[in-house]
Amino acid sequence: xxxxxxxxxxxxxxxxxxxxxxxxxxxxxxxxxxxxxxxxxxxxxxxxxxxxxxxxxxxxxxxxxxxxxxxxxxxxxxxxxxxxxxxxxxxxxxxxxxxxxxxxxxxxxxxxxxxxxxxxxxxxxxxxxxxxxxxxxxxxxxxxxxxxxxxxxxxxxxxxxxxxxxxxxxxxxxxxxxxxxxxxxxxxxxxxxxxxxxxxxxxxxxxxxxxxxxxxxxxxxxxxxxxxxxxxxxxxxxxxxxxxxxxxxxxxxxxxxxxxxxxxxxxxxxxxxxxxxxxxxxxxxxxxxxxxxxxxxxxxxxxxxxxxxxxxxxxxxxxxxxxxxxxxxx
Amino acid sequence: xxxxxxxxxxxxxxxxxxxxxxxxxxxxxxxxxxxxxxxxxxxxxxxxxxxxxxxxxxxxxxxxxxxxxxxxxxxxxxxxxxxxxxxxxxxxxxxxxxxxxxxxxxxxxxxxxxxxxxxxxxxxxxxxxxxxxxxxxxxxxxxxxxxxxxxxxxxxxxxxxxxxxxxxxxxxxxxxxxxxxxxxxxxxxxxxxxxxxxxxxxxxxxxxxxxxxxxxxxxxxxxxxxxxxxxxxxxxxxxxxxxxxxxxxxxxxxxxxxxxxxxxxxxxxxxxxxxxxxxxxxxxxxxxxxxxxxxxxxxxxxxxxxxxxxxxxxxxxxxxxxxxxxxxxx
Numbered sequence: 276x277x278x279x280x281x282x283x284x285x286x287x288x289x290x291x292x293x294x295x296x297x298x299x300x301x302x303x304x305x306x307x308x309x310x311x312x313x314x315x316x317x318x319x320x321x322x323x324x325x326x327x328x329x330x331x332x333x334x335x336x337x338x339x340x341x342x343x344x345x346x347x348x349x350x351x352x353x354x355x356x357x358x359x360x361x362x363x364x365x366x367x368x369x370x371x372x373x374x375x376x377x378x379x380x381x382x383x384x385x386x387x388x389x390x391x392x393x394x395x396x397x398x399x400x401x402x403x404x405x406x407x408x409x410x411x412x413x414x415x416x417x418x419x420x421x422x423x424x425x426x427x428x429x430x431x432x433x434x435x436x437x438x439x440x441x442x443x444x445x446x447x448x449x450x451x452x453x454x455x456x457x458x459x460x461x462x463x464x465x466x467x468x469x470x471x472x473x474x475x476x477x478x479x480x481x482x483x484x485x486x487x488x489x490x491x492x493x494x495x496x497x498x499x500x501x502x503x504x505x506x507x508x509x510x511x512x513x514x515x516x517x518x519x520x521x522x523x524x525x526x527x528x529x530x531x532x533x534x535x536x537x538x539x540x541x542x543x544x545x546x547x548x549x550x551x552x553x554x555x556x557x558x559x560x561x562x563x564x565x566x567x568x569x570x571x572x573x574x575x576x577x578x579x580x581x582x583x584x585x586x587x588x589x590x591x592x593x594x595x596x597x598x599x600x601x602x603x604x605x
Numbered sequence: 606x607x608x609x610x611x612x613x614x615x616x617x618x619x620x621x622x623x624x625x626x627x628x629x630x631x632x633x634x635x636x637x638x639x640x641x642x643x644x645x646x647x648x649x650x651x652x653x654x655x656x657x658x659x660x661x662x663x664x665x666x667x668x669x670x671x672x673x674x675x676x677x678x679x680x681x682x683x684x685x686x687x688x689x690x691x692x693x694x695x696x697x698x699x700x701x702x703x704x705x706x707x708x709x710x711x712x713x714x715x716x717x718x719x720x721x722x723x724x725x726x727x728x729x730x731x732x733x734x735x736x737x738x739x740x741x742x743x744x745x746x747x748x749x750x751x752x753x754x755x756x757x758x759x760x761x762x763x764x765x766x767x768x769x770x771x772x773x774x775x776x777x778x779x780x781x782x783x784x785x786x787x788x789x790x791x792x793x794x795x796x797x798x799x800x801x802x803x804x805x806x807x808x809x810x811x812x813x814x815x816x817x818x819x820x821x822x823x824x825x826x827x828x829x830x831x832x833x834x835x836x837x838x839x840x841x842x843x844x845x846x847x848x849x850x851x852x853x854x855x856x857x858x859x860x861x862x863x864x865x866x867x868x869x870x871x872x873x874x875x876x877x878x879x880x881x882x883x884x885x886x887x888x889x890x891x892x893x894x895x896x897x898x899x900x901x902x903x904x905x906x907x908x909x910x911x912x913x914x915x916x917x918x919x920x921x922x923x924x925x926x927x928x929x930x931x932x933x934x935x
């Protein structure tokens with residue numbers, strides 16, 4: 276027998292012992308959007324508010340997992356907290372479209388069954404991630420849009436909120452600024468592509484991913500980005516990985532980014548290298564800005580972004596907490 | 606020098622000679638939906654009408670290619686003919702949703718640039734494939750939906766038709782039958798998942814794919830299937846292949862079918878085996894009914910379906926015409 280074979284058997288035996296001694300890993304990661312934000316334009320108070328809310332979301336999601344909850348429950352719990360905060364472009368903090376409306380998209384996917392749910396262009400659903408989950412669990416369909424999706428929500432007992440619920444003064448001023456720039460043909464000085472998302476691994480070894488967004492400020496014509504598109508903004512498969520994306524959605528759709536990362540992982544690439552290749556090579560070469568959070572079936576986490584910042588947080592399989600905003604944070 | 610190297614050089618030289626002697630290949634394939642239709646339920650007249658229209662569409666698309674047109678032009682030309690026919694569930698022949706409306710989806714993708722366009726839930730656009738193309742060529746976006754998409758159409762000078770244009774008696778009776786079955790909880794006796802699509806390769810070596818549909822009879826809640834989803838129902842990349850799908854859309858979304866076939870081809874699998882694996886192994890195992898048309902960069906065509914029938918036609922790189930409906934046609 277060759278020495279390498281003996282070493283291989285030893286390694287396998289040790290891995291077996293480790294798995295017998297330790298509980299199966301759990302892990303979770305969230306993002307709150309990627310963008311060109313720089314330290315110069317961020318106040319210390321605002322930065323702290325982001326970090327505090329990201330930590331609240333990641334701890335809540337992790338709490339679901341430690342209590343034996345599913346990755347789907349952890350993902351929705353974490354995303355709901357980000358949706359309910361006015362800081363992020365999803366739910367309460369959604370940006371305004373050109374018509375002065377808040378138009379919300381979300382999707383979720385179960386890595387165990389490949390079941391998925393998505394909603395687009397809803398205006399009165401407080402937590403679009405909950406509706407995406409309900410589409411997955413209580414309809415035969417994957418994607419419902421517009422008034423039809425809200426009708427489904429009503430039939431499912433969701434309480435619809437007045438569209439005014441989503442009105443925040445900051446976002447309203449962003450719309451006015453965007454319209455003014457449109458008139459003067461100035462480019463957006465601070466392109467912040469915020470969206471929220473989460474990926475998680477539960478004790479049963481199941482992965483899940485979810486994404487929720489208000490889309491683009493001043494968007495027109497019922498534009499839908501990658502967030503509600505299974506394969507582009509969200510994908511999960513226990514055999515490979517779970518991914519949630521944020522960025523210039525059109526590029527993420529064309530390159531089917533979330534699915535592409537999972538295909539690479541299924542082919543034997545590690546999740547960090549697969550996610551990095553799609554974000555910093557394929558998307559960067561195409562001109563697509565943004566990032567992803569990705570997690571494989573062992574709870575390994577990657578959070579690459581090709582923008583100066585990405586709001587993100589994680590609690591890894593060793594229970595180590597990380598919260599970051601800028602690219603140079605480890 | 607090894608014999609294998611010399612053989613390799615000889616083969617490369619011969620391939621070069623062949624390409625110098627012959628013009629670059631062109632090819633096109635179309636589908637008009639897959640389903641459980643059986644010869645017993647089809648009248649000879651109706652069968653002939655389908656074959657005639659499929660041949661008209663494939664010849665028109667091929668004519669674009671022989672005249673030096675692009676694969677995008679060929680795909681849209683062929684799909685427009687199928688949309689304008691009341692025989693197929695797209696454009697004029699679209700099925701009715703539960704509210705008695707015709708609700709149309711379409712998408713298109715350019716394999717050279719990975720540019721893509723898609724529209725969903727439009728009610729007044731005569732040829733949704735044209736609008737999908739316009740979204741691709743005249744907006745920064747990939748996907749526009751609902752009234753917003755129609756507003757974009759108006760701004761682009763599209764003449765919107767009265768929704769009554771899409772009313773055909775056959776489809777209306779299908780809706781009434783579906784509603785009656787719903788009441789009696791009978792299952793649909795003839796599940797025909799029709800949608801139309803095309804893939805083409807032009808003289809410049811560029812692939813394109815497009816898909817157009819009226820969705821499901823009696824569909825509710827703004828349900829969107831795979832047809833307007835880039836990656837699921839439509840994908841094209843010069844480096845791999847072009848695909849248009851038809852079937853139970855939810856399964857095609859979960860398995861990102863069109864993109865998955867292209868990823869396999871990019872990995873070295875031939876297009877016939879890649880398309881067959883997704884349709885007859887992955888989808889069939891998951892319970893997804895339907896089929897695809899797929900074409901690689903050399904003009905090789907695959908049209909696998911796991912249903913008893915799929916309306917389909919092709920003119921291959923040797924200018925051989927094929928028109929088929931049932932699975933046992935070669």
